[in-house]
Amino acid sequence: MRIVRTIHELRDALQSVRTGGSIGAARVGMVPTMGALHEGHLSLVRTARAENDCVVMSIFVNPTQFGEAADLAAYPRQEAQDVELAESAGVDLVFAPSVAEMYPTGFATAVHVSGPLTEVLEGAGRGSAHFDGVATIVSKLLLAVLPDNAYFGQKDAQQLRVVQRMTQDLGIPTRIRSCPTLRDEDGLALSSRNALLSDTERASASRIPSALTAVTAALAAGDISVSRLRAVAEEVLVGGNLDVEYVEIVDPDTFESVKFVERPALCAIAARVGTVRLIDNTLLVPQR
Amino acid sequence: MRIVRTIHELRDALQSVRTGGSIGAARVGMVPTMGALHEGHLSLVRTARAENDCVVMSIFVNPTQFGEAADLAAYPRQEAQDVELAESAGVDLVFAPSVAEMYPTGFATAVHVSGPLTEVLEGAGRGSAHFDGVATIVSKLLLAVLPDNAYFGQKDAQQLRVVQRMTQDLGIPTRIRSCPTLRDEDGLALSSRNALLSDTERASASRIPSALTAVTAALAAGDISVSRLRAVAEEVLVGGNLDVEYVEIVDPDTFESVKFVERPALCAIAARVGTVRLIDNTLLVPQR
Structure with missing residues (x-):
């Protein structure tokens, strides 16, 4: 090389x-x-x-x-x-x-x-x-x-x-x-910034992928309302030592806001854990 | 083809x-x-x-x-x-x-x-x-x-x-x-916009290359002051039926203003003749 x-x-x-x-x-x-x-x-x-x-x-x-x-x-x-x-x-x-x-x-x-x-x-x-x-x-x-x-x-x-x-x-x-995004066993998306996290910060950070999983599950259960799906994510994120910057669900091509997940949409989260800013996302694909 | x-x-x-x-x-x-x-x-x-x-x-x-x-x-x-x-x-x-x-x-x-x-x-x-x-x-x-x-x-x-x-x-x-710029016999730089000029407009337009020639001559005669060289150009341009937009002498790489032509500089002119906007320029190269 x-x-x-x-x-x-x-x-x-x-x-x-x-x-x-x-x-x-x-x-x-x-x-x-x-x-x-x-x-x-x-x-x-x-x-x-x-x-x-x-x-x-x-x-x-x-x-x-x-x-x-x-x-x-x-x-x-x-x-x-x-x-x-x-x-x-x-x-x-x-x-x-x-x-x-x-x-x-x-x-x-x-x-x-x-x-x-x-x-x-x-x-x-x-x-x-x-x-x-x-x-x-x-x-x-x-x-x-x-x-x-x-x-x-x-x-x-x-x-x-x-x-x-x-x-x-x-x-x-x-x-x-x-x-595709690669993840560690605790679900945290691999990122160069993860090296900057302490063990307790890492535990908080892992709430980010958990929130994405919860949103995916809520959609699978039939809830397509973006305001309710965002609330599902926020409920998981709160309580961790996280400073949440955004939880958004947008059109995956234009990044315009959507109100209902009737077509594939991107759920994206950014949050700070201590001084480290982390982002993650998942594609939400409605059934049928 | x-x-x-x-x-x-x-x-x-x-x-x-x-x-x-x-x-x-x-x-x-x-x-x-x-x-x-x-x-x-x-x-x-x-x-x-x-x-x-x-x-x-x-x-x-x-x-x-x-x-x-x-x-x-x-x-x-x-x-x-x-x-x-x-x-x-x-x-x-x-x-x-x-x-x-x-x-x-x-x-x-x-x-x-x-x-x-x-x-x-x-x-x-x-x-x-x-x-x-x-x-x-x-x-x-x-x-x-x-x-x-x-x-x-x-x-x-x-x-x-x-x-x-x-x-x-x-x-x-x-x-x-x-x-290099190509010019007609009256000195006017070839431009697609020249086709839009009437005969009398064209006579006015030809003052633009005349002004550039006058500036070059003044520099050759030893005047390196940009304010005086601009005045030389303006004197030629005035009197034609021209609406002069700018007469500037600038650094040919950065287009920053210069005060004296001690190194090569670009003299650039823009003017309207009727509805037609024309531009022209020449590189001024000081002697020695």
């Missing part, structure tokens, strides 16, 4: 991949990450490995998508360990650029997706600059690699949808693939 | 160009236009023709870069004639999409370049949405073709610089080439 630090080296390395094969072009799969790899990331790599000839992972903690300097500073960084994990999961090429490589002096361009998709939930909670930061860095990473496929986790459902919208709108020739 | 209307057809056509050659990849050159072709566009095609194996021209009157509905409605459209001119100049493939092809329902993404570059001159005169419209459509067109080289006229100097900034910042793998 090779590690490159600049877009120039990256393109050179990909050039030999693409022209090296004896017949036809090699398919390239990409897994963009902010490092601090866990099984969730590695499951994306394994899917990419199965569907492509070459797998590129980017590791870049993108400063422009962090609203709070403290959150950026606290974000776990462990490159040596990440590189080992990436290699063992089957990555061929790691792209780990510096901030100056991605945002050189004079950089002045942003990619902006407008509408509810970037304004509600994470867009409201983390500030309007968050998804501009995401859309800009993902477009840069995709354009640096020009992969056939790029793999994102359903855990960051809104980010995934913003990336899909941006990629489709600009016509970046990459297929965006959504992969 | 082939004409395609959709990104899908365009990519199919380019795929066969790129894989059709017996040795190595064919170099693709692109000339983005809004149609109403004149010799200025055709000179871009000839440069592209000399430097590439395949020349693609896009013809698309981009609604999002027009501030005024009347300006958009009046913009000359003559596709049949454009297609003939393109073919005679050596274009291999014309991409002439509909508005719905470029901005389908649900489209929500914009590319924004910030700073003086998009805020002054044309950014101030045509509104802040103008360069967002330019940056967004040019990124879409470049991503649809992924050309090795794309050709723009120096006549739209600020647009050229916005496109260079955006392409560099996002890492679109295309070299942006700047080509």
